[in-house]
Amino acid sequence: MRQLIENRLLPKVQKPVRYLGTEWNSIHKDWKQIPVRMVFAFPDVYEIGMSHLGLQILYGLVNERSDALMERVFAPGEDMEGLLRQHDLPLFSLESYRPLTDFDLIGFTLQYEMSFTNILNMLDLARIPLRAEERGDKYPLIVGGGPCATNPEPLAPFFDLFLLGDAEEALPELLEVLKTWKEEYIEFDKQEFLRQAAQIAGVYVPGFYNVEYTATGRVAAVTPTKPGIPARVRRRIVADLDEAYFPTKPVVPFMETVHDRAMVEVLRGCTRGCRFCQAGILYRPVRERDPETLARQAEMILSQTGYDEISLTSLSTADYTCLEPLIKVLMDKHQHQGASVSLPSLRADAFSVNLAKELQRGRKSGLTFAPEAGTQRLRDVINKGVREKDLLEAVTGAFEAGWTGIKLYFMLGLPTETDEDLAGIADLAHRVLAIGRTISREQKRTKKVRVTVSVSTYVPKAHTPFQWEPQVSLEEIRRKQQYLKSSLNKGITYQYHDAELSFLEAVFAKGDRQLAQVLELAWQKGCKFDSWREHFSFDKWLEAFDEAGIEPGIYANEPLDPAATLPWDHLDMGVSKRFLLRERERAFKESLTPDCREGRCGGCDVCQGFGVDLVLKGGKV
Amino acid sequence: MEVRLEYSVGKEVRYLSHLDFLRLFIRALRRAGLPVAYSRGFNPHPKLAFGPPLAVGITSTCEYVDIELAEPVPVAGIIERLGQALPKGVTIKQGKEIKGKTAPLMAVIERARFQVKVPLLEGRDQMDLEQAIENLMNRSGIVVMRNTKEGPRPKDIRQGIFRLAGKEENSSAVLQMELQVGSQGSVRPDEVVRGLIELEGIPLQQEEMEIQRTGLFLFKNNGLVTPLEIL
Numbered sequence: 001m002r003q004l005i006e007n008r009l010l011p012k013v014q015k016p017v018r019y020l021g022t023e024w025n026s027i028h029k030d031w032k033q034i035p036v037r038m039v040f041a042f043p044d045v046y047e048i049g050m051s052h053l054g055l056q057i058l059y060g061l062v063n064e065r066s067d068a069l070m071e072r073v074f075a076p077g078e079d080m081e082g083l084l085r086q087h088d089l090p091l092f093s094l095e096s097y098r099p100l101t102d103f104d105l106i107g108f109t110l111q112y113e114m115s116f117t118n119i120l121n122m123l124d125l126a127r128i129p130l131r132a133e134e135r136g137d138k139y140p141l142i143v144g145g146g147p148c149a150t151n152p153e154p155l156a157p158f159f160d161l162f163l164l165g166d167a168e169e170a171l172p173e174l175l176e177v178l179k180t181w182k183e184e185y186i187e188f189d190k191q192e193f194l195r196q197a198a199q200i201a202g203v204y205v206p207g208f209y210n211v212e213y214t215a216t217g218r219v220a221a222v223t224p225t226k227p228g229i230p231a232r233v234r235r236r237i238v239a240d241l242d243e244a245y246f247p248t249k250p251v252v253p254f255m256e257t258v259h260d261r262a263m264v265e266v267l268r269g270c271t272r273g274c275r276f277c278q279a280g281i282l283y284r285p286v287r288e289r290d291p292e293t294l295a296r297q298a299e300m301i302l303s304q305t306g307y308d309e310i311s312l313t314s315l316s317t318a319d320y321t322c323l324e325p326l327i328k329v330l331m332d333k334h335q336h337q338g339a340s341v342s343l344p345s346l347r348a349d350a351f352s353v354n355l356a357k358e359l360q361r362g363r364k365s366g367l368t369f370a371p372e373a374g375t376q377r378l379r380d381v382i383n384k385g386v387r388e389k390d391l392l393e394a395v396t397g398a399f400e401a402g403w404t405g406i407k408l409y410f411m412l413g414l415p416t417e418t419d420e421d422l423a424g425i426a427d428l429a430h431r432v433l434a435i436g437r438t439i440s441r442e443q444k445r446t447k448k449v450r451v452t453v454s455v456s457t458y459v460p461k462a463h464t465p466f467q468w469e470p471q472v473s474l475e476e477i478r479r480k481q482q483y484l485k486s487s488l489n490k491g492i493t494y495q496y497h498d499a500e501l502s503f504l505e506a507v508f509a510k511g512d513r514q515l516a517q518v519l520e521l522a523w524q525k526g527c528k529f530d531s532w533r534e535h536f537s538f539d540k541w542l543e544a545f546d547e548a549g550i551e552p553g554i555y556a557n558e559p560l561d562p563a564a565t566l567p568w569d570h571l572d573m574g575v576s577k578r579f580l581l582r583e584r585e586r587a588f589k590e591s592l593t594p595d596c597r598e599g600r601c602g603g604c605d606v607c608q609g610f611g612v613d614l615v616l617k618g619g620k621v
Numbered sequence: 622m623e624v625r626l627e628y629s630v631g632k633e634v635r636y637l638s639h640l641d642f643l644r645l646f647i648r649a650l651r652r653a654g655l656p657v658a659y660s661r662g663f664n665p666h667p668k669l670a671f672g673p674p675l676a677v678g679i680t681s682t683c684e685y686v687d688i689e690l691a692e693p694v695p696v697a698g699i700i701e702r703l704g705q706a707l708p709k710g711v712t713i714k715q716g717k718e719i720k721g722k723t724a725p726l727m728a729v730i731e732r733a734r735f736q737v738k739v740p741l742l743e744g745r746d747q748m749d750l751e752q753a754i755e756n757l758m759n760r761s762g763i764v765v766m767r768n769t770k771e772g773p774r775p776k777d778i779r780q781g782i783f784r785l786a787g788k789e790e791n792s793s794a795v796l797q798m799e800l801q802v803g804s805q806g807s808v809r810p811d812e813v814v815r816g817l818i819e820l821e822g823i824p825l826q827q828e829e830m831e832i833q834r835t836g837l838f839l840f841k842n843n844g845l846v847t848p849l850e851i852l
Contacts, residue, residue, distance in 0.1 A: 306649060
C-alpha cells in the first residue's frame with residue numbers, strides 16, 4: 001500500500017508532506033513485537049493536529065512502553081480523500097501505512113464540536129461501521145478524549161468509550177486491560193472488555209447507559225443498564241505535573257504547522273473563574289510545574305528538535321508564579337544560541353506587556369488582549385477580572401514600546417448583554433486607537449496604528465456556570481454584529497465569526513444523544529471540515545435537522561431548568577453543581593468571585609473531591 | 622567559517638518543498654550543535670544558501686548548500702555531526718571549506734543534468750526512441766505549455782536543452798538530459814518529456830515518471846565544473 005500511495009497518490013496532492021509519517025522523532029515500531037496497537041486520530045488536517053500538545057504527550061507516553069505502539073492519522077485533505085476513494089484504498093496510519101482496521105484501538109481527540117463530522121468521515125474512509133452496535137467484536141475500539149468528551153452525548157452511539165480528564169492517567173490503565181485480552185484470551189469479546197474497562201476511573205462507556213426523555217424530548221434521566229457500572233463517571237487528574245510524563249522528543253513536522261515551535265507546559269488548570277469558560281472548569285485545580293523541571297525539559301526539547309523558539313504554554317501563562325525566574329533561566333541558557341521564548345497569550349495588564357517587551361525579538365507587529373466584554377458591568381457578570389485601567393495601561397505600554405497593532409478580543413451575546421455593552425466595545429476600541437495615534441505622533445512614527453476588534457459569538461458550554469443559559473437567537477446575533485459594526489469608526493478593523501457556525505456549536509455543545517442522527521445525516525449530505533468557511537454549508541445542516549425531525553433552536557436558544565437533569569449530569573468534572581449555581585447567581589448580581597490562588601477557597605469542591613490541592617511553586621499570590 | 626556541502630535527496634524526502642528543506646537544515650544544524658552564524662538586524666536568520674530549488678517529487682544525487690558557522694569546525698566533523706541529525710533520505714556526500722569570496726550558488730549554477738525514467742505505454746507502434754529524440758533535437762523550436770502566474774502560456778524550451786539521450790529498458794524510456802537552470806531561466810525535465818509526447822508522438826506515461834537530478838554545474842573557462850570543483 002505504501003508504494004502505491006507514494007508513487008501514485010502523493011504526486012497528485014497539494015501537500016504531500018502531510019502524509020509522509022517519517023518526520024524527525026517519529027516512531028516506527030516493529031508490529032510483530034508489540035501486542036497493543038493504537039492510532040491517535042485527529043479529526044482535522046495535519047498542520048492543525050500536529051500543533052496539538054496533547055497528541056505529542058500521548059504519542060510519547062504510549063510509545064515509551066515496550067508493550068504498546070501509537071501511530072498517527074489526520075483528516076485527509078479533500079484531494080487525498082478523493083484519491084483514496086477513487087483508488088478504493090482505506091484511510092491509513094502515517095507511520096506504517098496500515099489501514100486503521102489493523103489497529104486495536106483508534107483514539108480520537110475531541111477538541112471542538114465542529115470537527116464531529118470529520119470523525120464520521122474518517123471512520124467511513126477507514127471502512128469502519130459508524131455505529132458501535134454495528135461493529136461487533138472484529139473492529140478496532142473507537143475511543144474519544146479531550147474537552148468535548150466531557151459532553152460527548154451527540155457522539156455517544158459512534159464510540160465504544162470515552163476517557164474523561166487527563167488521559168495520561170486512564171489511557172495506560174486501559175491499555176493494560178487490552179494487553180491482558182490480547183495475551184490471555186483467544187477471542188475478543190467487546191462487551192466483556194468494555195465491562196472491565198468501565199471499572200477504570202475516568203472511563204465512560206456510553207453503551208452501558210440508558211437515556212430517558214421527557215414528553216418534550218429533553219433528557220429526563222441517564223442510568224446505567226448493568227450492575228457494577230458507575231452512575232456517574234468522574235474525570236481523572238494528574239496530581240503532580242513534576243512526576244507526570246512530558247515528551248522531550250516531540251515529532252518535528254517537515255512542513256510549517258500552526259504552532260511550529262517547541263512547547264513546555266508550565267501549568268495545567270486556571271482558577272481565575274471566568275464564568276463563560278469551560279476550560280477553567282475542566283482542568284481544575286491549578287497545578288504548576290517546577291521551574292527546574294521546565295528548564296530541564298526545555299533544554300532537552302530544544303536539543304532534540306532543533307527548534308529555535310520555546311513556547312511556555314498553559315491556559316494562562318502570565319499567572320505562573322515562577323514565570324520571571326523561569327524566563328530568565330531560559331534566556332540565559334538559550335538566547336546566545338539564537339533561541340527565543342514566547343508566550344501563547346497575554347493578560348491585559350502592564351506586567352504582561354513588560355514581559356512581551358522582554359521576549360520580543362524582531363519586528364513588533366501585533367499584540368492581542370482579551371477584555372472579552374465592553375463594559376465593567378458585563379466583565380463583572382462574567383467574572384473577567386480585567387479593569388479598564390489595566391487594559392489602557394497595557395496598550396499604552398505596548399504602543400510606547402513600539403508595537404503598532406493591537407487586537408482586542410471580545411465575545412458577543414454574553415448573558416445579560418445589552419446594546420450599551422456593545423457600544424462599550426466600540427468606545428474601548430476608539431480610546432485604544434486614540435492612545436495609539438497620540439503616541440505615534442509624539443514619537444514621530446511613520447507606521448500606521450492598527451486596532452482590530454475581533455468578536456466571536458458566545459457559546460454556552462456544559463459544566464460552566466452559564467450552562468443553563470440560552471445562546472441569543474441567530475437573528476439577534478446578526479443584529480448585534482451589525483449594531484457593533486455601525487458603532488465602530490472607520491479606523492478600526494472589525495472581524496466577526498459566522499453566526500450560523502456559532503449557532504451549531506451551541507447546539508452540539510449542550511446536545512444529547514438524539515443529535516447523533518443529525519450528525520450522521522449531515523455527514524451523508526457532505527458536511528465535513530465545518531469550521532472551515534469554504535466547506536461550511538448551513539443549508540445542509542438545516543436539511544439534516546429537518547429530516548431528523550429535530551428543532552436545533554431547542555438546544556441552542558432555550559434556557560434549561562436548574563432543577564432538571566442535564567444530558568451531561570452523569571459526567572462528573574469534580575466541580576459541584578452547587579458551586580456552578582452559586583456562580584450563576586453571583587453573575588446576575590454582578591458580583592466577583594476571587595481567584596482561589598489568592599488564598600480564599602471559592603468552594604468549587606475539586607480539591608476536596610480529588611484529595612488534591614493547588615500546586616503553586618512560588619506560593620499563593 | 623563558510624562551508625559548501627553536497628548532499629543527496631532520496632525517495633523518503635522527495636516531496637519536501639524548498640522551504641521545507643531550509644527548515645530541515647536549520648533544525649538539523651541546531652540538533653547537531655553546530656554554531657550557525659546568524660545575520661544581524663531586526664529579524665536575525667541563520668546564514669544558509671542553497672542552489673537552485675529542486676522541484677517537489679524529484680530525487681537528487683547532488684544538491685548544494687553553503688553554510689556559515691560562527692566558529693570554525695573541521696569539515697569532516699560538520700559532515701559527520703550534521704549527518705546524524707538529518708532524517709533518512711538526506712545524506713551529506715562531501716564538503717569543502719569556502720575560503721575567500723564566492724558568488725551565491727543560486728546565481729552561478731547554470732546547468733542541471735537529470736535522469737528520467739518513464740514507462741512506455743503498451744500497445745503502441747514500435748517507435749524508435751533514439752530517432753524520436755534526434756528529431757526533437759533537430760527542431761528549431763520546441764513549444765510546450767508552461768503554467769505561469771497568469772495561467773498556461775506557450776514556451777519554447779529548445780534553447781534550454783543542451784543534451785538529450787535515451788534508451789529503452791524494461792519497457793520504460795530512460796532519458797538523460799542536460800538543461801538550462803538558474804537566474805537566466807530554467808527548463809524542467811517534465812517539459813522535455815511532454816515535448817517528446819506531444820511533438821514526436823512517443824507514448825510515454827507521464828504520470829509514472831521518476832526524475833532524478835544527477836548534476837549541477839557552473840561555467841569556468843568555458844567548461845562545466847561542479848560547485849565543489851570550483852573551490
